[in-house]
Each structure stands twice: as C-alpha cells, then as structure tokens.
Amino acid sequence: MYILAGTEGGQIKAVPLSAPRSSSSAPAVPGAPSALRPMEPGARAAAEAAAKAAAAQCTTFGTLDKNAAVVAMASVTIRGREAVLVARANGVVDVWDHARVNEEEEGPGPLLASVAAFVPPEGMSIVEKREWVKVVDVDALDDTTIMAVNSRGTLAAITLDPAPNTPRSTTTTAILQVAGSVQTVDLGKDIHRVRPCAPHHRHLLAVGGNERDLHLVDLNAPKSQEADKKEEHLYTGLAKPSVWTGELRHTVVWRARNVPFDSVGLRVPVWITDVRFLNATGTQMATCTAYHEVKFYDTTKQRRPTAVIHVGDQPLRSLTVLPPTSHSDLLVSDSKGAVYRISPTQAAAHARKAARAAGDPDHPRNKSIARRSGKPIAAGSAVAGAYKGAQGAVRQVLPATMPDGADVVCAVGLDRFVRVWDAKSHAVRARWFVKQRLEAAVVWRTPIESGGAQPEGQAEQEDEEVGDEVWDELDALERRQLGDEDDEEDTFEELAVSGEPTKKRKDRRTEGDDDEDDNVDVPRAPVKKKAVPKKLKKPAARK
C-alpha cells in the first residue's frame, strides 16, 4: 500500500505505507521529558541508517519540471482499471496506472494518457493564459470520462477511449486516448473545489470557492430543477445510484446560504477551500474555509449551515472524512501544519445545546454578549484532537486503512515530508523526507514493483556478483578523483576486467558503511554505462 504524493516539480513520489517504522524519532520514554533525555549512544547513527533505508524505499515517477507542477490528484477507476488522475499547472491531466511500472520494458510505462485539458484560446495575455491552463481540481465523472476544472471556472469533461495502435502485452489492455471533442461548461470564477458525490452520483458536484458559497450542481438535471436563489429550497438528494447522462448541464439544484451577520452586524465572508460529501445520497456536506471554519450542511433541513466550527486561526487547506471505523470524524489541515480531527457528532450536540439555550437570556450558556444576540451558531469544542509534527502547510490530509486494519492519517505538505499517524492514538507512525514540496496525494493499493529505470532510490541488490561490480566502480572512481581524468576510459575497463578478490568485497560490505551505496549519484562519467550490468539499473542511467 502506498501514498502517491504529487510534487511541485511535477513528479510523483510513491511512499510505501506498510514499511516498518522509517525515519521517525526514537520511541518516547514514558514519564521522561524528551528535551532532557540524554541521547543514547548510537541513537544518531541508528536514526540516520533508518532514514536512509526509508529514503531508498521511496520511488519517484516522472521528470522534474516546475511548469508541470502537480496541483491536484484523484484516485479513480477508468475503463475498469484503478488509476490516478494527476492535474498539473500547465493544463495537462495525466492518467497513471502505477501497477504497470513493472512492464516498463515491454510497453509504455504507468502513464496511460496525458491529456491537454485546457488549451488557451488565441489572443490571451500571458497572465490570462496562465490562469486558463491552471487546473484546480480533477476527478472522474464515470468510468470513461474525466473532468477537470481550471481556475477560470471552466469544467472540461474528457472522454477516454482505448487507443488503437499501441503494443499489447498479454496481461494489460491498451492505453487511452481522448475520444471526440472536449465538452465544457462554465461554473463561474474563483472556484476552488469541485467534488463529485462519489461513488454513486458522480454527476452531482459540490462546488465552492472564494466568495462562492457552496452549491450543488447536477449535470444530469434539466434547467427546470434549478434552485431559486431567493427561496428556502431544500434538496432531498438522490436515493438510487445514478450515472451521468453524458451531457453537461449547469443546473444548480441547491445553494447554501451564508450565516447571519455577526455580532457587530457585518457580513461574514466566505472562502471555501475544500468540500466533502458526508453521506451517499448527497444531502450532507462539510466544507472548510480560509477563515478557519468547518461548516456542516444538510440540504434536507435548511440552506444555512447546521453547524460552524472555528478551528485554530489559520486558513484551512484540506478536509477529509475518516473511515467509518473511526466514528465518521473529519480531518482538517491548515496552512501552518496543524492537522485537526473534528467530530460532527460532538459538533451537532453543541449546536443542539446552543439552540436549546438560544431563546433564554438567563441561561448560563448565553452569558456572553455575542451569544445574547442570538444569532451565531458556532460550536467550539468539536475539535477532538490534533496530529502534531508537520512544520509547514499541509496541502492534503488523507485517511487510510492499513492491511492490518489500523486506521492511519497521512499528511503531505510544503515542508517536504510525508507523515503518517495512527488515527486512534495520534502517535507518529512514520515520516519520509521527499525533497520537494508536495501539493496533493492519493492512497494506492496495488503493489508497485520498482524494477524500471525510472525509479530513483534503489534498494540495495542482494546479488553478490552484481555487488562486486559496484565496488569495482567505486574503487575506480576514488582513484579517478585523485588521478588524471584523461586516462579514465582505458584504466576503468582494465579494472572492471581484473577485479579484486571476492572475499575482500564481502568484508567491506558487511562493515556497515553503506552510505555510499544508498544515494549513489557518484557515477556521473558516461563511461559508467559500459561497466554497469543491465540488471543493476543505477540512477545514473536516468537521463
């Protein structure tokens, strides 16, 4: 099981979740304050070795290109296969199937399709072009169609068909290509999140953004079902699983209403950064905002939020729902690295208590002046804990269930770490330093065989003969660094042939200074390629 994290450089880092405890800190000694605990001898070396081993387990896909920075990712099923959609800042949406990595040599790699979702029309200025191509969100509308939304609010629905002339291998189907023309519909500007009601009603989208309050768009519904902005309309949701008809109809079936003016009579601003559906029929949603609020909505009850929770004092960046085994709590992350766990049941209980005390000015709950005005329905103590450790903005927080049944919380962000906590105990399980700022992530279940040339950190080969070659090269390189560069080619081949007694190699290897091997970028000279046996596939071969 892996976390695929999309980086600012356009690469995808695959980090194995089921790996043993990686570069996390030493286990806590109960009772002893950690700042005063003396470092055990060898602790630093152990931590270093563990971190290097962990780094070697991370696989990198793609080449570094900041123009193609990953902006959003989604885990979907396309044409019957599990795939990951990767939306980039240059308007390209990739469809990746990472189970195909081990077929690198036979067919095209994990990239199934690379679609230019947004091509800027003629006559746009540079700034406008950049806005036009910047994808904001991506997901699948059904088994064959992906949708992408750009920062101008245009939703593009792209149907993918299997491409005709691709080499076929026995176990896989062909890769995909765009079928027909791309359908678009305009959702309006300043949209930050478009979330389909997965898995049953992918045509029902929850849309929100900066000063764009939450609204539900049903792509199937005819215009007659459009909700009136003025009326207190309700939406009963969709009971049976339904499929997208294939047409893009911008029908807003439900609009949220803002909370009442605050205690000084000012309008409360709205800036939705993430939305999630809380039930399968599409009637309950939660949003997180840049004004550090988590709002709950129930479309069958009212248009206003049923509860508003203020969490911290930083903009909230991402929201997700913990699996039902964890009591359907929410996880929310903010721009300074805090990951909070929100409990809707607790929030609802607070809202009920506030509502019960609302009309009564003598109730102890209504002592404060803000409460006396009767209007705010903010619930404060729904925060049921936090997951500590992230040092920078957490751009995406994800839940995952490990194969052994443990619920974990994963966070990726701008501090260049992938962190995993145990959902229940809030203890740090693991963290990986992946060297680039991370924007989005998904959980991936199929094993990824890191056999191809692309993967960066190679686990050390067990094969002894191959290992000997490695030592020969390193030997030669050491000598090269002292000696004359011109003789490199000749002497190098000599060394490769003669070699040194095998026994010496083994001894060196068991000595424990394996540092040289792990992040080997030492082989830079082109002559390297001749001596390296094909099996080894050192990172230098990647160009």
Place this chain on the structure above:
Amino acid sequence: MKNPSEIRNKHKREEIYQKLKAEKARKQIEERKRRKKLEEENPELREERLKNNVPKTIDNTKEYQEAIVEDDEEVFADEDSDEFAAFFTGGQPPKICVTTSMRPSADLHIFAKEFASLFPTAEVRKRGTFDIKDIAKFCTNREFTDLVIIHEDKKQDGPNAVIFIHLPDGPTAYFKLSNVRLSKEIQGHGRATPHLPEVILNNFNTRLGHTIGRFFASMFPPVPEFMGRQVVTFHNQRDFIFVRRHRYMFENKEKVELQELGPQFTLKLKWLQRGTFDTRFGDYEFSFSQKMETSRRKFFL
C-alpha cells in the same frame, strides 16, 4: 576518611574541605606534569589523548535531521528551478528596497541605513503608512528584487525583527533580530568601502537552510570585488544566524587578520511563507512553534 559534610563544626569543616581541594589540585598538576613529560617524548600519546577526550557539545551531539542535504541531484535540480533561479542561473542582479515599520524611532532609522550599507544595491525608503502588500506591489513595478522591512515593537527597544520578501513571487522570511550593534559601537571597527563584498554562508545544511542561504546569497551582486577585501558572513549555528562584516588582510601566506566593519546582528528564523507577504491567507513552508522543540539537540536550518 570522614565526609567533610558530616563534620558539625563549621570552621573545622571548612579547613578540612579546603585541604581536600588543595590536595586534589596538587595531584592534578602533578598528573599534568607527568603527562607533559611523556608526551614530549612521544607525541602520539598526545594525539591519542586529544582524540579520546572530545567534549560533547550540543553541536556535535545533534539529533539526526533527515532534511539535511548531502550530495543529492534531485535537491539540486529542485533548487535550480526555485524562486531564486533568476539570480543563480539567470544572472539577474539584486535590487533591494529597505524600509521600516511605521513611525520608526531615530534608532531604527539609523540601523536601517547601516543595514542597507551591507547590501551594495540596497536603498532605504521611508515607510509612510503603506501596507506591506502594497509596498511589495510598488517595488515589483519598479523592478526591485527584494523588499526588506526592519521592524521594531517599542521605540526604546530598537529593531527586533526583519522581514525579507523576495519580489516577483518569492518567499517571505520573518526573522527575529537580536544583539544589534552599530558600527560605531564595535571596538576597533573599520570603515566600509563601496567595494562589492564576498559572501560567506556557513552551516546552512538542511533543505530549509538551503532556501534561506540562497535567499541571502541572492541579495548580493554575484561577482565580488576582491580588491576591496570585504566579506559579509552569515554564520548559522544552532538556528541562530550571525551576520558580520569584516575586512581581511593577509599578513603573510599563513596568517590573516580580520577587522570588523559595519553592523553586527543575530537573526533567528521564525517562519518562511510561500509567496509574497500574506500572513492571513498564505501557506507556510516553515513556521516555528514551541511544539517543534522536542529536544535541545534538534535544529532546522
């Protein structure tokens, strides 16, 4: 021998304790003399003794920091295309606008001028009542590459923070400023000349440290004038960055003399935010909080 602390008579107790101390000191001196004699004959013993007796300091018992950058192609590639690429690969010369917080005291203004003298292409502007976001926009329009705001809280306390904003869409770094000493307060100081200084960046080891180091480096013209023999040093130790300016002079091939010029101060990074100054809605790459201090031996730069 009875433990002196068990003697009830204070005078007697003191006497016995002093005797013990003297005895201990005498033994120590004798041991040193003996060792010195042996080591004069056999210098290897001295080397061995020094090798085995390295004192443990916080610096050499640091916790392993996995974000430390060693020879790593991926990190270098990432850095080559970061916000400072325009300076490092494009050769864009720096142009810095230095200003202060609103209603500066006289001390703050004086320090701002000295601070600006550190950077050859910096100019001081009055703050007026403009918002930082607006100033950043104005500076971008006038093709500045960096905006530095020196901040003070109380007029009598002088400057206590510096905000560095890299301009096109660069990161914003907020440092706490301490131990500020002006040129004239430094004993035996020299006078700086307009020569372009060399820049020394020490101990910026982690990925975050690299970003900060590149930030500082990008504020100086890339090619120094060695004739001027001036050097500005940003020395990071335990997450405190010591900023000094010196003039060096070679007595002979082995010996160098340093004369301190210009202002001296210490910086400590509080947060690094992606994009230009937007503390309300921006994303932070690093934001220091007490919760991060899990150990006395853990450092971030």
